[in-house]
Amino acid sequence: MPMNVIVMPGDGIGPEVTREGVRVLTAAAEICGFDVALRHFDIGEAAFQESGDFISEEALRACDEGQAAGDTSILFGAVPSEPIGLLRERYDLYANLRPVRSYPGLSAVSPLKQEVIEGTDLLVVRELTSDVYYGRQRQGHGSGGEWASQEMYYDEHQARRIAAVAFEQARRRRKRLTFAHKTNAIGPVFSVWWKVLEPLREQYGDVEFDDFYVDNMAAQLCLRPADFDVILAPNLFGDILSDLAGGLVGSLGLLPSASLNDRGFGLYEPVSGTAPTIAGKNIANPVGSILSVAMMCEHAFGRVDARELIESAVLATIPGRATADISGPGPAVTTAELGKAVADRMREIAAGGK
Numbered sequence: 001m002p003m004n005v006i007v008m009p010g011d012g013i014g015p016e017v018t019r020e021g022v023r024v025l026t027a028a029a030e031i032c033g034f035d036v037a038l039r040h041f042d043i044g045e046a047a048f049q050e051s052g053d054f055i056s057e058e059a060l061r062a063c064d065e066g067q068a069a070g071d072t073s074i075l076f077g078a079v080p081s082e083p084i085g086l087l088r089e090r091y092d093l094y095a096n097l098r099p100v101r102s103y104p105g106l107s108a109v110s111p112l113k114q115e116v117i118e119g120t121d122l123l124v125v126r127e128l129t130s131d132v133y134y135g136r137q138r139q140g141h142g143s144g145g146e147w148a149s150q151e152m153y154y155d156e157h158q159a160r161r162i163a164a165v166a167f168e169q170a171r172r173r174r175k176r177l178t179f180a181h182k183t184n185a186i187g188p189v190f191s192v193w194w195k196v197l198e199p200l201r202e203q204y205g206d207v208e209f210d211d212f213y214v215d216n217m218a219a220q221l222c223l224r225p226a227d228f229d230v231i232l233a234p235n236l237f238g239d240i241l242s243d244l245a246g247g248l249v250g251s252l253g254l255l256p257s258a259s260l261n262d263r264g265f266g267l268y269e270p271v272s273g274t275a276p277t278i279a280g281k282n283i284a285n286p287v288g289s290i291l292s293v294a295m296m297c298e299h300a301f302g303r304v305d306a307r308e309l310i311e312s313a314v315l316a317t318i319p320g321r322a323t324a325d326i327s328g329p330g331p332a333v334t335t336a337e338l339g340k341a342v343a344d345r346m347r348e349i350a351a352g353g354k
């Protein structure tokens, strides 16, 4: 039975980086011996021009059927905003995993001192379907002129299920979990989080737990990123902290993500957006998409071998062949050259080379 992948490249750099994700996925399938069936759908601007909708009914039907069949994943590029929020909500993709690593050989592209960034290997577990992004919106006109509000909402169920994902991830990693919150200023919302966290801390007694107010969390990440293992955050804080972490390792273009629901359905995409100023130039870093494919291989296909192969190939390739965002003063390769170099390296590794 093939693994079905719905490919949605989207706008800006989405098509360029997703093409390299697909190239690497195809190579992984060929080398590791599994079948992948790809279906492409336009979303974002191209879909809007075609149909007046940012995502077509046909694409949504394919996702609905794929989720129901339990054999399908989405490889996503980037869009300005609307369709990605819709997909996350429609499929309840509440568990957003964003790994951040400082790669050996790349510590020079970090703005931090080498001894500070070296060894950084953390995972931001971001809640993805609630918070202000999906909160009740109101607007009106008052004595201060026009006003608008968008609510930060969390219930126990939403907080508990993402916290449980974070504890599980910590248990599989270095058994340390840090919660980023703002209880001092947004007390009622975070009292819901603390209510569900206390029993989970007892249940996961083997996981060392600590917490920071999110403002201090941002500072601690800059000062000692290598000390953190899993960071649990609500949607807004997780969005900001993961981009901050991308900056710390040298480029947002390096970061992958997986957005999962409880039915095993997942959407895999780079952490970054459409990067309009570099779009269409074949210079964007495809590593975020390539490593998102690696996450897909493990989470959706159960192919740890493919995930490890892709990661090893990326690690072996980027110190020597890097796109402009991570090449430093050295020569830069194009998006397509880097994707091809990673796929070639996978074949060399599989053939027993280094």
Ligand SMILES: NC(=O)C1=CN([C@@H]2O[C@H](COP(=O)(O)OP(=O)(O)OC[C@H]3O[C@@H](n4cnc5c(N)ncnc54)[C@H](O)[C@@H]3O)[C@@H](O)[C@H]2O)C=CC1
Binding pocket: 013, 017, 077, 078, 079, 080, 081, 084, 251, 252, 253, 254, 269, 271, 272, 273, 274, 275, 276, 277, 278, 283, 284, 285, 286, 288, 325
């Ligand atoms: N999941 C998604 O589809 C996301 C969409 N967006 C959307 O993307 C658009 C642009 O947003 P920005 O705030 O500019 O964020 P962005 O992530 O697109 O870009 C931020 C910075 O990182 C650089 N960058 C991003 N990806 C890169 C890559 N692969 N290689 C090299 N450099 C890279 C960009 O050039 C820019 O300097 C907005 O419309 C935003 O709403 C933003 C984040 C996620």
Ligand SMILES: CC(C)CC(=O)C(=O)O
Binding pocket: 080, 081, 084, 085, 133, 239, 271
């Ligand atoms: C539409 C935005 C919430 C996308 C974004 O910034 C993200 O998911 O990181």
Ligand SMILES: [Mg+2]
Binding pocket: 239, 240, 243, 271
């Ligand atoms: Mg973001």
